[in-house]
Amino acid sequence: MALPPYMTTTEKVSHYGLRIFVGAVLLFLIAPILAIMPLSFNSETFFSYPMPGFSTKWYFGETGFFTNERWTSALKLSVIVAVAATILATCLGTLAALGLSRSNIPGRAAIMAVLISPMIVPVIISAIGLFFFYAYTGLNGTLIGIILAHTALATPFVVITVTATLMSFDRTLMRAGASLGGAPHTVFFKVVLPLILPGVISGALFAFVTSFDEVIVILFIGGPEQRTLPRQMFSGIRELISPTITAAASVLIVFSTFLLVTVELLRRRGERLRGIRS
Amino acid sequence: MTDDVMRTADGTPLKVKLRQAERREVRRAFLLIAPLFLFIVVSFLIPIVVMLKNAFYDPDIVNNLPQTTELLRQWDGKALPSEEVFAAFAADLKTASKARTVALVGKRLNYEIPTLKSKVTVTARKLDKIEAGPWTEAVISADPIWKDVFTWAVVKRAGSAVTPYYLLSALDLRQGTDGGIERTPEERRIYLQVLGRTLGISLLVTLCTLVLGYPVAFMLATLPQRTASILMIFVLLPFWTSLLVRTTAWTILLQDGGVVAQFLHITGITWISNVLGFMSGEPQLFKTRFATVLAMTHIQLPFTLLPIYSVMKTISPTYMRAAKSLGATPFHAFRTVYVPQTMPGVAAGCLLTFILCLGYFITPALVGGGSDNMIAGFIDTAMNNEGNWGKSSALGFVLLTATLILYYVYNRLIGIDKMKLG
Structure with a gap:
């Protein structure tokens, strides 16, 4: 990139200085995530470069991520919990966001504060509160308990995302639908939902990630046999680090890349649908 | 209709009709919010409030030393409590021994005076063998710590179910013998x-x-x-x-x-x-x-x-x-x-x-x-x-x-x- 000829030396120095600094910070952000992935293909049990050989045994070997029973059952449980919590959180959250988007609701700020409180309260406090509550109601160590806990933690993300989408939603479209004879639910499914769908899906993805990554609450309320993927990783790091953890981390990184791309595409589509030009 | 108020077909003023419609809108909005709101309040906020209650409320002593706490309420905290209190204490500990709750008493008292956990257990075991008083000597001979006025001040304070103890100690503070707030000893401040x-x-x-x-x-x-x-x-x-x-x-x-x-x-x-x-x-x-x-x-x-x-x-x-x-x-x-x-x-x-x-x-x-x-x-x-x-x-x-x-x-x-x- 050619710099304008009128720039002084100081300006040139700060121009390049800024670029070098920013480059270094971006490298700092991405490097740890990228550095971990090749290590998962190491043929030996240590974590430094250069690697003596290439191997996929941490994925498909005896203790591999996709083949070892501990890891596959953890993955399975995580997926079940996350899917269930996402469905619940998305339904509840979208309904609430629709209600909140109507103007002049008395006490809107207070309601909002309650609805997003699971995001605000430090997770350790939520975990202990839920532990006592579940001990009392007999939900500790049950699948339903974990799903409910994850639903509570995930709904704020759905509420916030869908509320934001609804802010730029043109409400006259709903009236148009109603004036053409559409019953409220018809208007919702034929007019509103298609338009806010990108926002709803983003919210659902946020909810999924929240549940899929959650590690503290499960440590408190999960029974000894209920090992979700994060819990399995956590105990793995605490006890004895095996390279399978790098394999698990790599799989999750690929997965989050996929989610990032999806959310980004959805955001653009949503803005196009609602006629916002950037 | 001679007034110039705008009306709908059935004759209700438009203003009233609008207000009704708006109220219906708000009601519908609340119905949409209600499921999530109730879900969060019941399964999330109430558990947290109940959990935080533990910071102020601990009934272990009043439940397990009921007679002692009752009598200690009248105690002025200056001299050693009367024989009556010691007798009640011995009786309470005997009951607690049978109910296997001595450990709870010891655990709670141990927070304020380390070593008291084992001393409570030992005292309870020794008292189990003694049938009759005088209880003051019996208790004190079980362990000399019961001769200390401060010990009884701690028992008295712990005897009220609502206690500032936990919150104070989270800030490295404690109640002194006279009830005033002071800093915890240097070696226990963390x-x-x-x-x-x-x-x-x-x-x-x-x-x-x-x-x-x-x-x-x-x-x-x-x-x-x-x-x-x-x-x-x-x-x-x-x-x-x-x-x-x-x-x-x-x-x-x-x-x-x-x-x-x-x-x-x-x-x-x-x-x-x-x-x-x-x-x-x-x-x-x-x-x-x-x-x-x-x-x-x-x-x-x-x-x-x-x-x-x-x-x-x-x-x-x-x-x-x-x-x-x-x-x-x-x-x-x-x-x-x-x-x-x-x-x-x-x-x-x-x-x-x-x-x-x-x-x-x-x-x-x-x-x-x-x-x-x-x-x-x-x-x-x-x-x-x-x-x-x-x-x-x-x-x-x-x-x-x-x-x-x-x-x-x-x-x-x-x-x-x-x-x-x-």
């Missing part, structure tokens, strides 16, 4: 230090993310959209990667002789630090404060950066041009025209990062050393290792109060529902 450390680490991490994030946000906001979109991936990918995965990455990279140590070796930083005397030999990074701050900064950087970026996107470049055309040097224009406009973003990002840092548990536990445990770690220890619910609730209360105050500020400054998610 929680103010923990609180200070939590605030200190959070502040340091927030500063680091600001120093690293501000220039990046500036660059991303001013570069052409195409380039910025590509560079944005570097920020968003870590943001979307789970906290545990990033902590795992740092755990592995920071091992002795691991990738970070290799990097420092190859770039010569190890060598330079050795020459300058900052360290000797290869760096020991894992389980240090440095590792905690490094990993937390990495995890929080996008949270600070993104709000700053979205504010910078809205700042028109013409202001800077105007300042420069009026004769300001680029640096001066940047400092006096550009930076003040980014302050809402800086406040939002820094506050969010600071709040999130306060509750960090996993990262300090995994990459930090034993002396880097933050308040959340102590809550966990009190709960799981010591079984001291009162203490964990009291520490939780302190953490939650700090968090809520900061969120209140955040809401005042920025508005909580405007929080940006990615």
Whole structure:
């Protein structure tokens, strides 16, 4: 990139200085995530470069991520919990966001504060509160308990995302639908939902990630046999680090890349649908 | 109809009809919100309130030493209690022995006078063999600690189910013999230090993310959209990667002789630090404060950066041009025209990062050393290792109060529902 000829030396120095600094910070952000992935293909049990050989045994070997029973059952449980919590959180959250988007609701700020409180309260406090509550109601160590806990933690993300989408939603479209004879639910499914769908899906993805990554609450309320993927990783790091953890981390990184791309595409589509030009 | 009020077909004034329609709208809105609202209140907020109650409420002593607590209420706390109190105490301990609740009594008293747990057990066992008084001598001969007026002051205080004890001790305070509030003895003070450390680490991490994030946000906001979109991936990918995965990455990279140590070796930083005397030999990074701050900064950087970026996107470049055309040097224009406009973003990002840092548990536990445990770690220890619910609730209360105050500020400054998610 050619710099304008009128720039002084100081300006040139700060121009390049800024670029070098920013480059270094971006490298700092991405490097740890990228550095971990090749290590998962190491043929030996240590974590430094250069690697003596290439191997996929941490994925498909005896203790591999996709083949070892501990890891596959953890993955399975995580997926079940996350899917269930996402469905619940998305339904509840979208309904609430629709209600909140109507103007002049008395006490809107207070309601909002309650609805997003699971995001605000430090997770350790939520975990202990839920532990006592579940001990009392007999939900500790049950699948339903974990799903409910994850639903509570995930709904704020759905509420916030869908509320934001609804802010730029043109409400006259709903009236148009109603004036053409559409019953409220018809208007919702034929007019509103298609338009806010990108926002709803983003919210659902946020909810999924929240549940899929959650590690503290499960440590408190999960029974000894209920090992979700994060819990399995956590105990793995605490006890004895095996390279399978790098394999698990790599799989999750690929997965989050996929989610990032999806959310980004959805955001653009949503803005196009609602006629916002950037 | 002679008045000039507008009416609908059935004759009701339009105003009334509108009000009815609006009320119906509001009712419908509430019906939509209700399921989630009830769900959150019942399955989330009430459990937390009930949990926090443990910080003020502990009925173990009043339940298990009922007669003693009743009699001690009249005791003036100056001289040793009367024979009557000792007799009641002996009777209560005998009952507790049968009900196997002596350990509960001992555990609770032990918080205030260490060693009392075993002494209560021993006293109860000895008293079981004694049939008749005088009880004062019997109890004191079981263990001389019962001769101490302070012991009885503690029993009396612990005897009320509503107790400030846990909250006070979370702030390194206690009630003295006379009931006044004093600082706990020096060797038992830890929680103010923990609180200070939590605030200190959070502040340091927030500063680091600001120093690293501000220039990046500036660059991303001013570069052409195409380039910025590509560079944005570097920020968003870590943001979307789970906290545990990033902590795992740092755990592995920071091992002795691991990738970070290799990097420092190859770039010569190890060598330079050795020459300058900052360290000797290869760096020991894992389980240090440095590792905690490094990993937390990495995890929080996008949270600070993104709000700053979205504010910078809205700042028109013409202001800077105007300042420069009026004769300001680029640096001066940047400092006096550009930076003040980014302050809402800086406040939002820094506050969010600071709040999130306060509750960090996993990262300090995994990459930090034993002396880097933050308040959340102590809550966990009190709960799981010591079984001291009162203490964990009291520490939780302190953490939650700090968090809520900061969120209140955040809401005042920025508005909580405007929080940006990615």
